[in-house]
Amino acid sequence: MTSDGELIQRAATGDRSAFEDLYRRYARPVFGLALRRLGDRGRAEDAVQETFASIWRSASSYRPDRGPGAPWLYAVARNAIVDRARARTEIPADIPDEAGTEPGPPEQAEQGWVAWRVHRALEELPEREREVIALAYWSGLSQSEVAEFLGIPLGTVKTRTRAALQRLAELLGDEEGI
Amino acid sequence: MSDFRDIVDTEGLDPEEEARLRRVHELLVRAGPPPDLPPSLERTPEAAEAEIVQFPLLPKRRWAAAALIAAALALIAFGGGYLLGDSHGGTSSFAVERIVPMHGSGDSQGFIKISSRDSVGNWPMELEVSGLPKQAQRQAYYELWLTRGHKPVELCGAFRVHGDSTKVRFSVPYDLRGIDGWVVTAQPEGTREPGPVVMTT
Numbered sequence: 343m344t345s346d347g348e349l350i351q352r353a354a355t356g357d358r359s360a361f362e363d364l365y366r367r368y369a370r371p372v373f374g375l376a377l378r379r380l381g382d383r384g385r386a387e388d389a390v391q392e393t394f395a396s397i398w399r400s401a402s403s404y405r406p407d408r409g410p411g412a413p414w415l416y417a418v419a420r421n422a423i424v425d426r427a428r429a430r431t432e433i434p435a436d437i438p439d440e441a442g443t444e445p446g447p448p449e450q451a452e453q454g455w456v457a458w459r460v461h462r463a464l465e466e467l468p469e470r471e472r473e474v475i476a477l478a479y480w481s482g483l484s485q486s487e488v489a490e491f492l493g494i495p496l497g498t499v500k501t502r503t504r505a506a507l508q509r510l511a512e513l514l515g516d517e518e519g520i
Numbered sequence: 521m522s523d524f525r526d527i528v529d530t531e532g533l534d535p536e537e538e539a540r541l542r543r544v545h546e547l548l549v550r551a552g553p554p555p556d557l558p559p560s561l562e563r564t565p566e567a568a569e570a571e572i573v574q575f576p577l578l579p580k581r582r583w584a585a586a587a588l589i590a591a592a593l594a595l596i597a598f599g600g601g602y603l604l605g606d607s608h609g610g611t612s613s614f615a616v617e618r619i620v621p622m623h624g625s626g627d628s629q630g631f632i633k634i635s636s637r638d639s640v641g642n643w644p645m646e647l648e649v650s651g652l653p654k655q656a657q658r659q660a661y662y663e664l665w666l667t668r669g670h671k672p673v674e675l676c677g678a679f680r681v682h683g684d685s686t687k688v689r690f691s692v693p694y695d696l697r698g699i700d701g702w703v704v705t706a707q708p709e710g711t712r713e714p715g716p717v718v719m720t721t
């Protein structure tokens with residue numbers, strides 16, 4: 343799989359397919375972060391647009407020797423969201439500066455970064471695995487109920503769930519200490 | 521929220537692998553559910569652009585009309601380009617529906633924000649460019665064109681640049697069927713025809 347950093351570098355040369363890949367990977371994490379900080383879906387949508395405009399505009403400023411792409415994208419998103427808050431002359435949202443090292447409430451900073459990384463990784467799961475994860479973790483259904491809901495055997499639900507977690511472990515890798 | 525063992529079948533897993541999956545489980549719990557993307561964000565900018573060119577709009581303006589508009593906008597650009605170009609203006613009143621990226625030679629980059637079509641058939645759009653050189657000739661300017669067959673066919677407007685970044689708003693009534701992109705051309709002093717392309721989508 344092409345790394346985020348490689349996609350950013352390709353976008354910097356005007357490669358729109360790379361930009362589209364970045365959008366596919368990060369539209370939901372950016373929207374989640376914006377929604378969390380701005381508290382309004384309409385404004386969060388605007389922030390997503392601004393974020394990707396900023397990514398396109400400033401991709402050439404990304405330096406791979408200074409770190410992987412995800413923290414850079416996180417910083418761009420954070421800036422765009424703060425700008426969106428300021429543009430409305432409202433109190434800027436309290437968004438952590440960067441992953442794990444920023445000042446401010448450490449729990450909030452880490453929470454934002456964890457959600458960013460996990461939601462990004464979920465985008466890479468096959469649909470059938472993402473589906474069982476969503477049902478198992480965020481719908482309140484038991485494994486048996488998930489099986490009944492999807493009309494598949496309980497063993498299949500268990501297999502897909504384990505496979506999904508293993509895939510997520512690989513995707514999250516060292517960055518989350520896995 | 522269920523316990524790890526209620527969700528993940530750990531049978532046959534060695535302790536190290538179980539610990540690894542447990543860590544993922546904890547991250548999923550902490551992250552919470554990802555948001556549903558609204559329809560406006562489900563399309564990538566690339567896909568959105570492809571859709572735009574299929575919209576049936578008003579009849580195509582003829583070249584002469586475009587040239588007339590170019591001349592009129594050029595006059596505005598000569599005397600009031602700084603009013604059109606705004607490197608610091610906000611965008612709060614501009615409802616963005618789609619964004620189309622542009623790129624050019626050197627460090628020049630930009631994007632076009634497109635709003636929804638208004639009640640009389642105009643498409644409001646905002647061009648933001650950076651890295652375009654400031655033109656030395658006082659009556660030189662840049663133009664934004666719609667292209668067909670990668671050739672400029674419909675003029676969206678003219679502008680001059682200043683500072684690092686320039687924003688310009690346009691509103692165009694053109695039929696976008698068959699349109700395959702946008703270009704920015706550099707218009708030397710006294711030129712009516714589209715000049716050399718300096719940025720493209």
